[in-house]
Each structure stands twice: as structure tokens, then as C-alpha cells.
Amino acid sequence: MTAASATAMPADDDIGEMLRKSVQDFCARHPGVARTRRLRDTEPGFDPGVWRQMAEAGWTGIPLPEAVGGLGLGLAEICVVAEELAADLASEPFGPATVAALAIAGGDNAGLKQRLLPAIASGELIASLAWQESANTLDALHPATRLKNAGGRLVLTGEKHFVPGAAGAGGFVVTAAAADGTVLVWVEAGSGGLSREATLAVDGSMLSTLRFDRVEVADADILASQTATSLLLPRLLDEAAVIATAELLGIIRAAFERTREYLGQRTQFGRPIGSFQVLQHRLVDLWMQREMVRACLEEAIAACGQADETQRALAASAAKARAATAALHNGRQSIQLHGAIGYADEHDIGLYLKRAIVKSAWMGSAPVHRKRFARLSGYVPQEAGEE
Amino acid sequence: MNALPDAEFRAELRAFLNEAYPDHLRYLDRRPTIAEIRPWLEALAAKGWLAPHWPREHGGMGLSIGKYLIYYDELGRHGTGRLPDHALHLLGPLLIRYGTPAQKARFLPAIVEGREIWCQGYSEPGAGSDLSSLRTEAIVDDDHFVVNGQKIWTSMAPHADWIFLLVRTNRSVAQQAGISFLLADMKTPGITVRPIMNLKGESEFAEVFFDNVRVPLDNLVGEIDKGWTMAKSLLGDERITLGSPRQSAYAIERLELLARKTGAFADAAFVDRLTQLRLDLQALGASFRRYVGMVERGVRLGPDVSMLKVWATELFQRITAEMVELGGEMGSFRHAVRFEDTVIDVMNQYLEATPPTIYGGSNEIQRNILAKAVLGLPG
Numbered sequence: 001m002t003a004a005s006a007t008a009m010p011a012d013d014d015i016g017e018m019l020r021k022s023v024q025d026f027c028a029r030h031p032g033v034a035r036t037r038r039l040r041d042t043e044p045g046f047d048p049g050v051w052r053q054m055a056e057a058g059w060t061g062i063p064l065p066e067a068v069g070g071l072g073l074g075l076a077e078i079c080v081v082a083e084e085l086a087a088d089l090a091s092e093p094f095g096p097a098t099v100a101a102l103a104i105a106g107g108d109n110a111g112l113k114q115r116l117l118p119a120i121a122s123g124e125l126i127a128s129l130a131w132q133e134s135a136n137t138l139d140a141l142h143p144a145t146r147l148k149n150a151g152g153r154l155v156l157t158g159e160k161h162f163v164p165g166a167a168g169a170g171g172f173v174v175t176a177a178a179a180d181g182t183v184l185v186w187v188e189a190g191s192g193g194l195s196r197e198a199t200l201a202v203d204g205s206m207l208s209t210l211r212f213d214r215v216e217v218a219d220a221d222i223l224a225s226q227t228a229t230s231l232l233l234p235r236l237l238d239e240a241a242v243i244a245t246a247e248l249l250g251i252i253r254a255a256f257e258r259t260r261e262y263l264g265q266r267t268q269f270g271r272p273i274g275s276f277q278v279l280q281h282r283l284v285d286l287w288m289q290r291e292m293v294r295a296c297l298e299e300a301i302a303a304c305g306q307a308d309e310t311q312r313a314l315a316a317s318a319a320k321a322r323a324a325t326a327a328l329h330n331g332r333q334s335i336q337l338h339g340a341i342g343y344a345d346e347h348d349i350g351l352y353l354k355r356a357i358v359k360s361a362w363m364g365s366a367p368v369h370r371k372r373f374a375r376l377s378g379y380v381p382q383e384a385g386e387e
Numbered sequence: 388m389n390a391l392p393d394a395e396f397r398a399e400l401r402a403f404l405n406e407a408y409p410d411h412l413r414y415l416d417r418r419p420t421i422a423e424i425r426p427w428l429e430a431l432a433a434k435g436w437l438a439p440h441w442p443r444e445h446g447g448m449g450l451s452i453g454k455y456l457i458y459y460d461e462l463g464r465h466g467t468g469r470l471p472d473h474a475l476h477l478l479g480p481l482l483i484r485y486g487t488p489a490q491k492a493r494f495l496p497a498i499v500e501g502r503e504i505w506c507q508g509y510s511e512p513g514a515g516s517d518l519s520s521l522r523t524e525a526i527v528d529d530d531h532f533v534v535n536g537q538k539i540w541t542s543m544a545p546h547a548d549w550i551f552l553l554v555r556t557n558r559s560v561a562q563q564a565g566i567s568f569l570l571a572d573m574k575t576p577g578i579t580v581r582p583i584m585n586l587k588g589e590s591e592f593a594e595v596f597f598d599n600v601r602v603p604l605d606n607l608v609g610e611i612d613k614g615w616t617m618a619k620s621l622l623g624d625e626r627i628t629l630g631s632p633r634q635s636a637y638a639i640e641r642l643e644l645l646a647r648k649t650g651a652f653a654d655a656a657f658v659d660r661l662t663q664l665r666l667d668l669q670a671l672g673a674s675f676r677r678y679v680g681m682v683e684r685g686v687r688l689g690p691d692v693s694m695l696k697v698w699a700t701e702l703f704q705r706i707t708a709e710m711v712e713l714g715g716e717m718g719s720f721r722h723a724v725r726f727e728d729t730v731i732d733v734m735n736q737y738l739e740a741t742p743p744t745i746y747g748g749s750n751e752i753q754r755n756i757l758a759k760a761v762l763g764l765p766g
């Protein structure tokens with residue numbers, strides 16, 4: 001197994017805590033909220049200089065083998081960094097880029113890995129995963145995008161939606177149906193026949209549609225064969241949902257903490273509003289949800305290290321569903337508890353709600369994961385095309 | 388026993404349950420009477436298995452928290468009825484920590500041997516959540532206390548041999564400072580018990596009246612006027628058991644069974660609600676295991692652990708409310724709902740789920756504590 005799929009590695013608390021501390025220190029020096037404000041509604045939407053420094057710290061290659069410049073760590077450590085960066089509202093595409101790195105590292109094309117992974121670890125190359133063809137799905141194994149043999153050359157045709165961080169990406173990991181099944185293809189940004197259209201998301205980031213119009217693909221650019229892909233993709237999507245959960249936990253934490261502080265400061269009727277019992281109980285309920293997101297995240301990380309695929313999927317969906325619902329609720333309530341200032345763009349609390357909305361949808365919304373959880377629990381029949 | 392692998396420990400418990408627990412009392416849709424449960428109480432005591440968490444020197448099993456939870460898990464799986472357990476959970480640990488050698492020698496063996504049943508006399512008509520406003524009074528007269536007043540909601544009082552109670556021994560100091568902890572024989576002249584019927588129709592709790600009841604000074608536990616902090620300090624690691632997912636896990640299985648019997652799986656709206664309940668249970672389990680892991684690593688639990696109690700008890704209520712609604716007319720049956728091959732105790736589960744949000748510190752009080760002690764919100 002490569003380091004990328006070797007997430008079975010138990011979370012080493014010391015390494016995790018050291019990592020957490022160093023991300024927090026980094027964020028104190030480079031406050032993400034300021035970048036999110038400055039760079040929203042623009043492309044690429046993040047600061048490449050900050051990304052380079054993150055690479056120097058090793059965060060762009062957490063799951064990659066040390067031989068290519070990675071840290072050789074697992075999902076637990078990825079989640080620590082994802083959570084902390086999200087708590088800081090950093091605008092760099094850490095989550096999506098790491099998911100793409102996991103996809104590349106999990107493929108069975110040694111030559112391509114040798115070409116891409118060192119550049120990913122060093123921060124020169126950002127990749128993004130292009131798998132989704134419709135909203136509200138978790139099925140990556142049955143793409144309509146085709147890889148066809150046209151007169152001895154492989155050409156890729158199809159459309160992918162909701163690709164995050166595409167403007168800053170040097171290339172895409174694309175799911176495509178080939179003659180013998182679904183494969184992963186590497187397509188560099190700027191390839192002939194590839195066009196991109198960006199849609200603005202509420203947090204100021206862009207989600208792109210990629211159109212592949214007979215894009216030529218060399219044999220050497222097949223990242224993962226049909227066999228490798230069928231093993232890799234279900235796991236990858238679960239791990240991505242877990243990474244999204246970690247990001248949501250970070251966002252919840254940060255918005256919650258700001259709200260908690262505000263309840264202690266804001267005075268009405270001659271007392272801090274945090275002394276009103278109805279607000280106290282509401283905050284306790286938000287806090288309980290946060291703690292349950294944390295517990296579900298820990299179990300999902302552990303389940304991703306186990307062999308049982310159903311348990312892994314159940315734990316990942318339970319975590320993402322809870323985190324998505326909790327983050328949206330926490331975001332809305334944070335604004336309610338701030339009063340009108342919460343609805344003012346000048347106040348940062350609204351930025352957390354907006355990021356929570358985007359990350360709640362990324363890698364499956366709560367209803368999508370609930371439905372999957374129901375199917376895996378045997379409550380409703382399996383749909384065609386599902387793992 | 389702590390050294391046994393978990394699976395072997397479970398196997399031993401199961402074997403013993405199969406052999407010693409009366410079959411007709413499994414998954415009873417009511418609380419067994421004392422007479423019914425006594426053989427089981429005695430069998431456990433004879434085996435030395437009545438007090439899983441007490442130290443071995445006092446006749447307990449000395450189980451680690453992990454094994455302790457397995458113990459209760461297996462009892463739950465087997466569907467055993469609740470034992471009179473106030474002395475096991477509250478009084479015993481308190482005596483072990485604060486009792487005099489004479490008190491330990493007199494009371495502990497009778498508890499682990501299942502010979503004496505205790506009840507807990509804390510609440511009063513005027514002192515519920517605000518327990519420290521209690522007014523039952525004990526005045527020293529020579530070598531006795533003379534107790535006057537009234538307790539209420541005292542579980543098991545009609546069957547108890549002894550009562551441990553909080554009384555006011557000093558009215559000239561602040562509320563919490565003048566409270567003492569006494570042990571009284573229920574046969575003492577002047578004690579009257581009046582059972583109160585609960586919503587399940589059982590006389591499980593009672594009023595206990597004290598009319599010039601003479602209690603020997605030797606039955607004071609700890610120092611006089613210092614009973615409050617002592618009683619409160621007991622809320623230790625065991626609080627975690629109030630947040631066990633077991634009851635909800637059982638109830639949701641019953642709900643699923645009811646859904647199969649009534650064809651509710653064809654209703655997408657129901658399936659979505661059921662899934663949410665399952666997810667809520669999963670989150671409870673994950674949180675519960677997280678806290679158990681902390682205890683196993685030797686972390687002293689803080690006030691935050693009571694989130695388990697709040698979530699567990701409210702989830703239990705949501706599941707059982709869904710059962711009643713799903714059952715429709717059958718959901719209103721006072722007794723179990725019967726299908727050809729299955730019996731589902733809908734109303735029993737529903738009513739069982741009703742008081743846990745009230746006792747053990749009501750959920751509102753828990754939220755007050757969490758807001759201040761964990762979130763640091765202003766008073």
C-alpha cells in the first residue's frame with residue numbers, strides 16, 4: 001500500500017497536536033479571514049504565496065510518501081490541518097487539493113505519480129478532482145464522460161460540474177468511462193478541447209464546470225486503471241467526506257467561539273445577553289452538536305482505517321450528515337445571537353455561515369448522506385450504481 | 388477479571404445470565420416487583436457480582452470502567468429488570484469514601500450481599516431542582532438526632548429497609564452549609580411511607596414522613612453541616628452511565644420492528660425520520676465511546692460529560708414518540724401491541740422515556756450547568 005491509502009495508521013496524538021499548534025501559529029501570522037475578504041469573488045481566490053508557505057510546512061503532501069517530499073502521514077493528520085485552516089477561514093484550497101493528491105497517490109500509474117507527486121508536495125502543482133456530473137450524488141463510478149479510442153488515439157468527452165479551486169489548478173483528476181470500465185485520467189489545465197466556466201458560490205469562491213471536447217489523452221495519462229479505480233474511488237469519496245467534516249468542525253468551532261464571546265460582551269437590559277437563560281440553553285445545544293460532530297469525526301477517521309467498507313461508509317456518512325446540518329444551524333444561530341450586526345457584511349460572523357453553506361454541500365449534503373446511510377442500513381433498496 | 392479479554396468476560400456474563408436470571412422476567416414491560424427480582428439479586432450477590440464498580444476489599448468486583456460498561460451492556464441485552472440499586476450507585480461509594488470504619492463494617496456487607504435495600508431521601512415537596520432549600524430538620528438531642536419533615540419521590544421507599552437522607556442541621560448559615568447526611572432505619576418509629584402511583588400505574592416512588600424520628604448520632608456520615616459537598620462530590624465517573632446509548636438502541640430496534648409490521652418502510656417521510664434517529668443514535672454512541680476512552684486513559688471527567696445525559700434522554704423520548712405516532716390507534720394501547728409473532732412494548736417504552744429528563748438533574752438544570760461551567764456564560 002502507498003502512504004496515501006495507508007490511512008489505517010492510527011492517529012498519533014503527539015504528531016497531531018504538534019501539527020495543530022503549528023497550523024494555529026501559522027494562521028495567527030496569516031489571518032485567513034482577511035484573505036477571504038480580500039480575495040472573495042476573484043480568481044484564483046487564494047494567495048499563491050501563502051500556499052507556497054503551506055507547502056514549505058509540508059501540508060500539501062501530508063499523505064504522500066516521504067520519497068516524493070511528503071510527510072507520510074494519514075487521514076487523521078489531514079483532518080487536523082483541514083479543521084484548523086477552516087477555523088481560520090483560510091481561502092486556500094487545502095481540502096480539495098488534498099483529495100486530488102490522495103486520488104493520484106492511490107492510482108496505479110507509477111510514472112505519472114513520479115511526475116506529479118513531487119510537484120504537489122512542493123506546492124508547485126495544485127490538482128483538483130473532477131468527478132461530479134450532477135448535483136446531489138455520491139456516485140462517482142458511473143460517469144457519462146467517456147474516454148474513447150478514436151483512430152488509435154484516446155479522447156475524452158464530457159462535462160464535470162462543481163469543481164472547486166479550478167482556476168488555480170494545474171491539472172484535473174477526471175473520472176471517465178473507458179471501454180473496460182471507469183478510470184481516472186489526468187488532464188492538464190489548458191489542454192486543447194478543455195474549457196471552463198465558473199459560477200460564484202456564496203462564500204466568494206468559484207465552482208467550475210469543465211467541458212472536455214475530444215481532449216486528447218496519452219496512455220501515460222491514465223492515472224488509475226479500471227481495477228485500481230474501482231477500489232480507489234469509493235474509499236476516496238468517503239475520505240473526502242471525512243475531510244469535509246473536519247473543515248465543517250473548524251468552521252463551527254470558530255463561529256461558535258465568536259458567538260460565545262459576544263454573549264459575554266453585549267449588554268442589553270443592563271446585563272450581558274449571555275445571562276439570559278434562553279440564550280444560554282441555545283448555546284449549550286449548539287455546543288452539544290459541535291461535540292457530536294467531533295465524536296463522529298473521530299469515529300469516521302478510525303473507520304476509514306478499517307477493512308470493513310460498509311462500516312466505513314456508514315461512519316463517513318454519519319459524520320458528514322451531522323457536520324453539515326450542525327454547521328448550517330450553528331451558522332444561522334450565530335447570526336441570530338449577534339442581532340443586526342450579524343447581518344452586516346462588515347462583521348465577520350457572516351463569513352462563517354457562507355463558508356459553512358459551501359462546505360456543507362461539498363462531498364455530499366446532509367440529505368444526500370442521510371439517504372445513503374438509510375440505504376446502507378437496509379431501510380430502502382440499493383439504487384443501481386451504488387457501492 | 389479486568390485482565391480477561393472482553394469477549395471472554397462477555398461470555399462469562401452471558402453464561403451466568405442464562406443460568407441465573409429468571410426467563411419469565413426478561414424484557415418485562417414493567418419494573419419487576421421486589422419479590423420477583425429478589426432471586427436474581429441474591430444470585431448476583433452470592434456470586435459476588437452485585438457491585439461491579441466497588442473495590443474488591445469491600446466485596447465489589449473492582450471492574451475497570453470498560454468492563455463495568457460491558458457488565459451493564461450484557462445485563463441490558465439480556466433484558467434484566469432494574470435492581471434496587473440506590474445503595475450500589477450512591478450510598479456505597481459514599482460510605483467507602485467518607486464512612487467511619489464502624490459504618491463501613493455495619494452497612495457495606497449487607498448491601499453487597501443483597502440483604503438490605505436502601506432508598507434515597509433527597510427531594511422534598513419544596514426542594515426539587517433547588518435541592519439545597521430542603522427543610523427536613525434534624526436537631527441533636529443527647530445521643531440522637533430528632534428528625535422532622537417530609538421527603539417525596541423517594542424511589543423504592545415502600546420496600547426499603549433503610550433510607551439515606553439529607554437534612555438541615557443548621558438554619559443560621561447559608562443554605563448549602565447547614566445540611567447533613569444521615570442513615571435511618573425505615574422501621575424507626577415516626578417514619579410513615581405513602582406510595583405514589585406513577586404514570587405507568589406502578590407505586591415505584593413514595594412520600595416519606597418523619598415525625599420525631601430518633602436517629603443515633605453514629606448514623607451521621609461525614610461531618611455535621613458538611614453533607615452537601617460530600618453528596619455532590621459523588622457525581623463522578625458513573626455519571627457517564629446516565630448517557631449510555633443502550634435504552635435508545637433497544638427502543639429504536641422496537642421502532643424498526645413496528646415499522647416492518649405496519650409497512651411504514653414504504654413511507655419515505657418515515658424512513659427519513661427513522662434515519663435521522665439512527666444518525667442521532669450513532670452520534671450518541673460516538674460521544675459515549677469518546678468519554679469512555681477518556682476515563683480509560685485516566686482523564687478525570689469534567690461537567691461537560693452531562694451532554695451525554697441530555698442527548699441520550701432526549702433521543703430516547705424522540706424515538707418513543709415516533710413509536711406512539713407510528714402505531715396510530717395501536718400506539719395508544721396501554722399494554723403491549725401484539726402481532727401474530729411479535730409483541731412490542733410501545734407504551735412501556737414511551738412512559739419509561741418520560742422521567743429521565745426530570746431526574747438526575749433535569750435537562751434544564753443540566754443546560755444551566757453546562758452554560759456556566761463549560762461555556763463560561765455570565766450568571
Ligand SMILES: Cc1cc2nc3c(=O)[nH]c(=O)nc-3n(C[C@H](O)[C@H](O)[C@H](O)COP(=O)(O)OP(=O)(O)OC[C@H]3O[C@@H](n4cnc5c(N)ncnc54)[C@H](O)[C@@H]3O)c2cc1C
Pocket residue numbers: 506507508509510514515516517539540541542543592742745746747748749750751752755
Ligand atoms: C421517576 C423518578 C424517580 C425519582 N427518584 C427519586 C429518589 O429516589 N430520591 C429523591 O430524592 N428524588 C427522586 N426523584 C426526584 C427528582 O430528583 C426531582 O424530580 C428533580 O430533582 C426535579 O425536582 P422537581 O420534580 O421538584 O421539579 P422542579 O424543580 O419543580 O422543576 C419543574 C420544572 O422546572 C424546571 N426548572 C427548575 N429550576 C429551573 C431553573 N433554574 N432553570 C430552568 N428550569 C428550571 C425543571 O427543569 C422542570 O422542568 C425522582 C424523580 C422521578 C421522576
